Structures are given as structure tokens and as C-alpha cells.
Amino acid sequence: MTATTLSRTIDAPAVRTAPRPQETGPAASATGVAVTLRGLAKSFDGHRVIEGLDLHIPAGQFVAVVGRSGCGKSTLLRLVLGLEQPSAGRIAFDTAGALRAPTKRIMFQEPRLLPWAKVVDNVAVGLGEGVPRAERRTRAQAALAEVGLTEKAGNWPATLSGGQRQRVALARALVSRPGLLALDEPLGALDALTRIDMQDMIERIWRAQSFTAILVTHDVAESVAMADRILVVEDGRIALDLTVDVPRPRRRGDAALAALEGRILDHLLRERAPART
Amino acid sequence: MSAVSFPRLRVHAARFVPWLVPAAIILGWQAAASTGLVSTRFMPAPTDVVAAGWQAGRSGELWTNLWVSFLRAASGFLVGGTIGFALGLANGLSQLSEKLTDTTLQMVRNIPHLSLIPLVILWFGIDEEAKLFLVAIGVFFPIYANTLHGIRSVDPQLVEMGRTYGMSPLTLFRRVVLPGALPSIFVGLRYALGIMWLTLIVAETISASSGLGYMAMQAREFMLVDVVVLAIVIYALLGKIADTLTRVLERTFLAWNPAYRTI
Numbered sequence: 105m106t107a108t109t110l111s112r113t114i115d116a117p118a119v120r121t122a123p124r125p126q127e128t129g130p131a132a133s134a135t136g137v138a139v140t141l142r143g144l145a146k147s148f149d150g151h152r153v154i155e156g157l158d159l160h161i162p163a164g165q166f167v168a169v170v171g172r173s174g175c176g177k178s179t180l181l182r183l184v185l186g187l188e189q190p191s192a193g194r195i196a197f198d199t200a201g202a203l204r205a206p207t208k209r210i211m212f213q214e215p216r217l218l219p220w221a222k223v224v225d226n227v228a229v230g231l232g233e234g235v236p237r238a239e240r241r242t243r244a245q246a247a248l249a250e251v252g253l254t255e256k257a258g259n260w261p262a263t264l265s266g267g268q269r270q271r272v273a274l275a276r277a278l279v280s281r282p283g284l285l286a287l288d289e290p291l292g293a294l295d296a297l298t299r300i301d302m303q304d305m306i307e308r309i310w311r312a313q314s315f316t317a318i319l320v321t322h323d324v325a326e327s328v329a330m331a332d333r334i335l336v337v338e339d340g341r342i343a344l345d346l347t348v349d350v351p352r353p354r355r356r357g358d359a360a361l362a363a364l365e366g367r368i369l370d371h372l373l374r375e376r377a378p379a380r381t
Numbered sequence: 382m383s384a385v386s387f388p389r390l391r392v393h394a395a396r397f398v399p400w401l402v403p404a405a406i407i408l409g410w411q412a413a414a415s416t417g418l419v420s421t422r423f424m425p426a427p428t429d430v431v432a433a434g435w436q437a438g439r440s441g442e443l444w445t446n447l448w449v450s451f452l453r454a455a456s457g458f459l460v461g462g463t464i465g466f467a468l469g470l471a472n473g474l475s476q477l478s479e480k481l482t483d484t485t486l487q488m489v490r491n492i493p494h495l496s497l498i499p500l501v502i503l504w505f506g507i508d509e510e511a512k513l514f515l516v517a518i519g520v521f522f523p524i525y526a527n528t529l530h531g532i533r534s535v536d537p538q539l540v541e542m543g544r545t546y547g548m549s550p551l552t553l554f555r556r557v558v559l560p561g562a563l564p565s566i567f568v569g570l571r572y573a574l575g576i577m578w579l580t581l582i583v584a585e586t587i588s589a590s591s592g593l594g595y596m597a598m599q600a601r602e603f604m605l606v607d608v609v610v611l612a613i614v615i616y617a618l619l620g621k622i623a624d625t626l627t628r629v630l631e632r633t634f635l636a637w638n639p640a641y642r643t644i
Contacts, residue, residue, distance in 0.1 A: 185545065212538070216538050218556065218560070219637050219638065220561075220563075220637040221556070229543075229548075232548075233547065233548070233549060
């Protein structure tokens with residue numbers, strides 16, 4: 105697609121927030137979209153889930169949103185994606201130099217693959233409509249290669265393992281080169297080792313494609329390992345906004361990360377403690 | 382277990398296993414008839430049935446009747462199946478359509494369609510329309526109910542995925558809803574095929590001047606038990622053919638589903 109190639113050739117490394125010394129090639133140029141929320145609110149049946157939220161996410165940033173279940177973090181993600189309409193406030197997207205409206209993609213908690221479509225056709229779903237047949241296939245194949253599943257292109261999803269299915273879902277989300285990737289606890293159902301593999305894979309692809317990423321998770325360790333910035337959401341508000349100043353690639357079990365994780369956990373646990381007694 | 386230690390033998394044997402019981406029944410039947418254990422006046426020997434089939438086949442009577450019955454079954458199935466499928470789709474996809482028609486259809490569904498025979502004879506006489514109408518009604522409900530159920534049971538998470546990935550309503554239907562409903566639609570198809578034969582035979586037995594059911598009734602009048610049994614055996618074969626056909630369709634269209642990959 106012309107728009108994609110255009111936006112890829114635009115060089116805007118200044119937009120990057122975190123320094124990435126390892127990457128200097130053209131792939132590192134920013135294609136991410138900046139997201140700005142102003143006075144965002146959402147209520148269901150009079151019950152307020154999100155209350156007057158202001159937030160700016162610079163293009164290409166990796167943001168993790170953590171919080172207890174029911175704190176409104178998933179609703180926040182659905183609002184940003186346009187899956188829900190806000191009760192008040194507005195959401196603005198800003199793509200530096202891009203000609204089209206930004207492509208936003210989501211990776212769900214479940215892979216949500218079409219069981220009746222071969223793996224490669226499932227990935228091609230991510231291209232949307234209006235892409236010629238031959239191009240669909242080559243792009244889908246390329247996306248599969250990126251998640252290391254080239255040889256599974258002709259398989260039915262039912263024959264894949266849980267981790268492989270989630271990798272296909274990742275390829276589907278990324279095949280259209282989105283400006284924004286939303287991840288709604290996509291690794292929650294995976295075993296611990298597969299989780300770590302997937303985290304590394306997502307981080308690697310994010311660094312190569314530099315889209316803006318919003319990861320919703322209840323796993324604090326996952327958020328500190330992956331994100332540039334962590335938002336702790338409580339009762340529909342941002343209670344804590346932390347920057348993770350640890351260079352990549354990050355080592356698991358790093359002391360700085362552990363300290364940050366401890367701080368966030370303390371905050372989450374302390375908040376609820378008086379309510380219980 | 383010897384079956385486990387000879388896997389190849391097992392594969393070959395597995396093909397014949399379903400036919401063991403029918404073969405044993407026919408052998409026992411032949412033995413009973415030959416030894417005079419069962420009077421051939423009531424139950425002809427299998428060889429007699431084969432002979433009757435040979436004769437009816439040579440005179441061409443069998444093929445004409447078979448063809449007439451097949452045409453009735455197929456046209457009734459086509460009419461009833463199409464309407465049932467269309468209404469199932471409409472009611473599965475549109476709340477308005479469902480509110481408007483589903484209650485009525487569920488009420489009518491509980492009427493045994495064969496109870497309409499007297500009314501149908503009054504309306505259409507014993508002409509082709511009567512059979513077509515009965516078969517169409519009989520086929521309609523299983524197709525309708527299973528199409529509707531299939532569409533309703535499509536995973537809403539997949540539908541949401543399709544929407545967020547920008548599928549148009551038509552694409553969403555073609556790529557998500559219809560394939561998701563297909564297993565259930567096939568269940569309806571199987572039921573409908575069974576009901577199709579049942580209805581046709583009953584209709585032909587009661588009032589017809591041609592067809593398999595008519596052939597059996599004529600034979601009864603002349604005490605030709607072998608022809609009566611021949612007709613019944615043909616029903617069994619036709620049922621098996623219809624079932625095999627659906628299996629082939631299922632294996633083709635539901636290849637993605639692990640439940641249909643073998644057998």
C-alpha cells in the first residue's frame with residue numbers, strides 16, 4: 105500500500121521518547137500514532153467506569169496499563185479503539201505526516217482466529233478489504249515469518265498450540281502495519297515460559313516497527329519488563345504514572361525493574377487494604 | 382490385544398466392521414427362510430427379494446417408480462429447504478424478522494405435518510402438489526430450526542473481531558457467520574433428508590398412482606411379499622446414500638473442524 109510505504113519513508117526519530125541505541129536502520133523510523141485523551145468519561149447504566157481522564161501518549165511509546173480487575177483498564181482500551189463510545193470527552197490521534205486515518209489493531213485475550221480459515225488466511229484478515237489477492241498472500245506470509253510460523257501457513261488453527269495461535273493473532277494484528285497496537289491481556293492464558301517468549305517477540309517487533317503500543321495487563325512484572333511507561337488505573341482514574349528508565353534489552357530479574365514492580369504492587373495493595381477492614 | 386499389535390490389519394478390517402451386522406442379519410434371514418423356520422408367505426427369502434428386484438428392474442417398472450419418487454423428494458426438499466434456510470437466515474440475522482415470525486413458526490412446528498394429509502388431499506387431490514407440499518413442510522422445520530440455531534450460536538467474540546478488523550456486513554456474514562453456522566446447518570440437513578423420505582413414502586402409500594410407495598401398496602394387494610420387502614430394502618439403501626452424501630459434504634466443508642476430520 106502506498107500510504108504505508110510513504111509513512112515508512114518519513115524519518116522522524118525525534119518523536120521517539122525512549123532512546124534505542126541498537127537501532128539505526130530505516131525500520132526504526134516512527135510510524136506510531138500519538139494518542140491524546142481529554143476529559144474522557146464512560147458510564148454504564150449510570151455507573152461511572154472512567155472518570156474525567158486526561159492522558160497523552162507520544163507516538164511510538166510502549167504504555168502498560170495495570171490495575172485490579174474492574175478498575176476500568178479494559179474499558180479505557182476499548183474506548184481508545186472505538187469499540188465503545190465515550191460518555192464525555194474526546195480522543196485525538198495524531199500521525200506525524202501520514203496521509204490516512206491511523207490503523208488501530210487489537211490483540212485480544214483469546215486468539216479469536218477463524219477456525220475455518222487456514223493460518224495464512226487468518227493473518228490476511230488483518231489487511232482489511234481492498235487489498236489484491238496476490239498481495240494479501242505475500243504480506244500475510246511476511247507477517248507469519250515475523251512471528252516465526254512460516255511453515256504453519258497452510259495449517260488449520262485447531263492444529264496449533266495455544267502459544268502458536270496467539271502468535272498468529274499477533275501476525276494478524278501487525279500485518280497491516282498499524283500505527284497503534286492495543287493488547288488486551290493477550291498473554292494471560294499462556295504458560296509462564298511461553299509468556300516470556302511472547303513478551304520478547306512483541307518487544308522485538310515493536311522496536312522494529314515502532315508503532316504505539318498500549319498493553320493492558322494485571323501482571324505487574326510483565327508491565328515493567330515491556331513498557332516505557334506504566335499507568336496504574338484505580339476507580340477509573342490514573343493513580344500513578346511512572347516512566348521505566350531501564351535500557352533495553354532488559355534482563356529479567358533486574359534490580360531496578362524489581363524495585364519498580366515492588367513499588368507498583370505496594371501501591372495496588374495499600375489502596376485496597378483499608379477497604380477490607 | 383491382537384488388534385493393537387496389527388495396525389494395518391485393523392485399518393482394513395475397520396472398513397468391513399459396519400457391514401458385519403447387516404450381513405449377519407441377511408445370512409440368518411436366508412437360513413430361516415430356506416429351512417422353513419419362517420413362512421415365505423410372510424417373509425420372503427433374500428434371494429426371492431433379489432429376484433423380484435431383478436424382474437422389476439428388467440421390466441423398467443422399478444426405475445420409473447424410483448425416478449418419480451426421487452423427483453418428488455428432490456423438488457419438495459428444494460422448496461421446503463430453500464424457504465427454511467432463507468427464514469432461518471433472516472430470523473438469525475434480523476431481530477425484527479425473528480420477532481415477527483418465530484413465535485408463529487414455533488407453534489406450527491408442533492403440529493405433526495403428516496396430520497395435514499386429509500386437508501392436503503382436500504386441497505390438492507392426490508396430485509403431485511400434495512406430495513410436494515407435504516415433503517416441503519416436513520423438510521422446512523429441521524432446516525429452519527438448525528439454521529437459526531447455528532447463526533445464534535456463532536461465537537460473538539469472532540463477530541467482534543471481524544468488526545474491529547473492518548469487515549463489511551457482507552464479508553462478516555460470508556467469512557464469520559455462515560461458516561460458524563454450517564455445522565448446525567448440516568445437522569438440519571441430515572434430519573431433513575430423513576424426514577423427506579418418511580413423508581414421501583407415507584404420502585405415496587396413502588394416495589398415489591406411481592412411485593415406490595405406490596409400488597409397495599400395489600404389491601400388497603396382490604400378496605407379492607417379495608416386492609413389498611424389496612421396496613423396504615430400497616428405502617434403506619436410499620437412506621444410506623443420502624447419509625453418505627451428507628458425510629461427504631461435511632468432510633468437504635467442515636474440514637477445519639477436528640470433529641469431522643476422521644470417519
